[in-house]
Amino acid sequence: MGYLLGVILFALGIALTIALHEAGHMGVARLLGMRVRRYFIGFGPTVGQFTRGHTTYGLKAVPLGGFCDIAGMTANDPLTPEEEPLAMWRRPAWQRIAVLAGGVVMNIFVGLVLIYTVAVSAGIPDPDIDLTPTVDGTACVAPAQNPDGSLVPCSGEGPAAEAGITAGDRITAVDGRPMHTFIELRDTVMAKPGETVELTVERDGITREVAVTVAEATRIDAVGGEVTVGAIGVSRAPVGNVFRSYGPVEGIGASLRFAGLMFSGTVEGLKSFPAKIPGVAAAVFGEERAQDSPVSVVGATRIGGELAERSEWATFLMMLASLNFFLALFNVVPLPPLDGGHIAVVLWEKLRDAVRRLRGLPSAGPADYRGLMPLTYTVAALLLTVGMVVIAADVVNPIRLPG
Structure with missing residues (x-):
């Protein structure tokens, strides 16, 4: 219902x-x-x-x-x-x-x-929240991934631990390029298997440069094939509640700022729209459909129904x-x-x-x-x-x- x-x-x-x-x-x-x-x-x-x-x-x-x-x-x-x-x-x-x-x-x-x-x-994502990649812990890097998605066992220290990175460290840049989120850090490192990168690490208010050799590992991609990626063996510290509700007055400025972010995302979505159409066409004939592929009013309405079913009205x-x-x-x-x-x-x-x-x-x-x-x-x-x-x-x- x-x-x-x-x-x-x-x-x-x-x-x-x-x-x-x-x-x-x-x-x-x-x-x-x-x-x-x-x-x-x-x-x-x-x-x-x-x-x-x-x-x-x-x-x-x-x-x-x-x-x-x-x-x-x-x-x-x-x-x-x-x-x-x-x-x-x-x-x-x-x-x-x-x-x-x-x-x-x-x-x-x-x-x-x-x-x-x-x-x-209900609240919107806080535009002032600090999402700088923060290390929750370090671990070894699993060399491969099983077909069911689990990682094969590994032992010892990973590249990050060997370089002296510990829980609580903030990784603010890779090779001088600022890292704003942990996802951005992950994607950057994944693209550099076997390379030595320079991480800008902040600890107790002190910033230093740390050289880390990125480990090579194989992972299963979205279509079930094996790809070689880079990893350094760090986990993300919990960010906490990224949503914040506002009062009637302060909500105006926050809404305008968040709308700006949504606009930027929409512009990027429009730019990438033509390149995603072949994937959507392939999905009609049974290929796996990407989660970020365009949807029509039919698809959007279906998702709206699922959100209502979960009471996710915001x-x-x-x-x-x-x-x-x-x-x-x-x-x-x-x-x-x-x-x-x-x-x-x-x-x-x-x-x-x-x-x-x-x-x-x-x-x-x-x-x-x-x-x-x-x-x-x-x-x-x-x-x-x-x-x-x-x-x-x-x-x-x-x-x-x-x-």
């Missing part, structure tokens, strides 16, 4: 996210005196609609998208005589950009509200916040039919006309969007294809929460 409730609530959250995105466009357009003809959520057959004033509001059968139809968004848009003076393309560039960015701003605002809600209730809300940030950043990609593509056209018009003025020529007028239709259709088809692949993977080979 909890799972089904979570699925329903997360699906509603996605629909509301889309609705608010389109409401952002509509609100700014109306504020600036433009006419909004239609405001629809979803695509496919119309389930229901009603008209109020000059705007028709409606819901379509598949609530996974939406649109806000503003009179005269382009110069190719047919207009009635009444709409002609209200055409969006006639407005100054800053007004057109403000309308086009309205959905993005709305998603950012919604994401911030969700983070703030979690910050003053994580549930943070997923919705992340979704809003993703939608905001994805929409600023400068390709049609995304908002960023339309903004790019407006900026191109301004740049083009600035060059024409320098040449003593008049403005060339609004861009002819008909020339962009092949690109628009290509991008739309590509997005649809990728979306269907990810949905298929979420159906036949879904990502599940650990535990």
Whole structure:
């Protein structure tokens, strides 16, 4: 029952996210005196609609998208005589950009509200917590790993112990490169089997440099193959509770800072998105699916159901916040039919006309969007294809929460 409730609530959250995105466009357009003809959520057959004033509001059968139809968004848009003076393309560039960015701003605002809600209730990761790699203890390095995941027995001291590293030491850098977390230290050392590295170690407020020869070991990778990695034989000291709840006032600053971290992560996720699609496609045909692979609204809703089943409502809300940030950043990609593509056209018009003025020529007028239709259709088809692949993977080979 909890799972089904979570699925329903997360699906509603996605629909509301889309609705608010389109409401952002509509609100700014109306504020600036433009006419909004239609405001629809979803695509496919119309389930229901009603008209109020000059705007028709409606819901379509598949609530996974939406649109806000503003009179005269382009110069190719047919207009009635009444709409002609209200055409969006006639407005100054800053007004057109403000309308086009309205959905993005709305998603950012919604994401911030969700983070703030979690910050003053359950708590968010403390942005000031010190995650510097701290040694809990040292041990020998197991030379290999069994197929079941266990390590083969080993004896003696490991490289770290031989170099004099003890419990409580803080490893702040490797070969001069700062280490911010134990995971970063682990990954750095794993990439240097057999090499001698210089660790910057802090003990009792005193910093010193320690040379350590990284041991070579074999481990089982994600697909069951053996790989050679480096290890020095240290374990991580407990970090403690990384979550912190805030008061109503201090929660504002903490939420903004944490949102910045989420934004950075989302940007990195967008950069790596294309490279992960082949892996998602392979997962459709039975290959192991990476835990960090992209998910569709189907996969996200499934995960939302699992979170609700475990009563992890704070994580549930943070997923919705992340979704809003993703939608905001994805929409600023400068390709049609995304908002960023339309903004790019407006900026191109301004740049083009600035060059024409320098040449003593008049403005060339609004861009002819008909020339962009092949690109628009290509991008739309590509997005649809990728979306269907990810949905298929979420159906036949879904990502599940650990535990």
